[in-house]
Amino acid sequence: xxWKSDIIGETGLQFYGKTAASLSHEMKNALAxxxxxxxLLKDLALMAEAGTPMDPGRLTSLAEKVMKQIRxxxxxxxxxxxxxxxxxxxxxxxxxxxxxxxxxxxSRRLASMRGVTLEPRLVTTPVRxxxxxxxxxxxxxxxxxxxxxxxxxGKTVGLSAEETExxxxxxxxGLEGLGEVLLDTFPATREKALLEALRAQLAVDTEAxxxxxxxxxxxx
Numbered sequence: 001x002x003w004k005s006d007i008i009g010e011t012g013l014q015f016y017g018k019t020a021a022s023l024s025h026e027m028k029n030a031l032a033x034x035x036x037x038x039x040l041l042k043d044l045a046l047m048a049e050a051g052t053p054m055d056p057g058r059l060t061s062l063a064e065k066v067m068k069q070i071r072x073x074x075x076x077x078x079x080x081x082x083x084x085x086x087x088x089x090x091x092x093x094x095x096x097x098x099x100x101x102x103x104x105x106x107s108r109r110l111a112s113m114r115g116v117t118l119e120p121r122l123v124t125t126p127v128r129x130x131x132x133x134x135x136x137x138x139x140x141x142x143x144x145x146x147x148x149x150x151x152x153x154g155k156t157v158g159l160s161a162e163e164t165e166x167x168x169x170x171x172x173x174g175l176e177g178l179g180e181v182l183l184d185t186f187p188a189t190r191e192k193a194l195l196e197a198l199r200a201q202l203a204v205d206t207e208a209x210x211x212x213x214x215x216x217x218x219x220x
Contacts, residue, residue: 007193008135015138022109023080030073037066079105086134091219094136096127096161096168103140104159107148111157116148121160127168130218131198139194143172143202143211146186152177152209167217175209 041062048054083106097120104118111118147157151174158173187195187202195202199219203212 004193004196007190008197011142011190011194012134012138015141018110019083019106019141020080022106023076023083026109027073027076027080030069030076034066034069034073037062037069083137086137090132090134091130092133093128093130094133096129096170096215097123098126099133099136100140100159100161100170103137103144106137107141107144111144111148114148114151115155116151117156118144118148119156119158121158123161125163127161127163129168129215130220131215132219135194135197136215139191139198139200139213140170142191142194143170143213146181147172147175147211150175150178150181152180164214167215169215170213172211172213173209175211178204178206178209 041059044054044059044062079102082102101120101122104120108118144157144159151157154174154176156174158171160171160173162169162171186204191202194200199216201214203214205212
């Protein structure tokens, strides 16, 4: 196994662990809120047993709040399941727009911790490429991590996909602070290994405040 394969493997494990930790943290938050509401319902039940009249409106409100958190938890589990299955196939035909939207979902919590909003821009026509979906998600995560640090005062990072003559490209825009970050540290060894594995190229446009990731139509 080459050193590049070792780096990709290590980076993939770090990405998987970081993402799983973030999603499980969200799940714990949802369960904590459900537990809090369950405690309130128990208190109301004890009050009713003691003869205090029940307020139907309050019960309805609590039930709706519990259901909201259940829907939230279900969405998190769905996301975790989809992420887990991203390693099922090493080469797959994918919709790049869907990959970006899902990637934004995976990175949204960590971005919000920096006060940055991720805005994937949907396209009407699917942009399809054949690639390694897990490697691509990993590389996009690293790019988003760098982009959120370079968002500057705008605090919004746009993500868009478009078809090109030889494949497709991803743009991360709104990087107003790009000139203030250490550009000589990005892309680093991890990103370069993934770029080579994906046969991709990454351009850092300081003047336009954007990253442009060029991807081949077919990785084979």
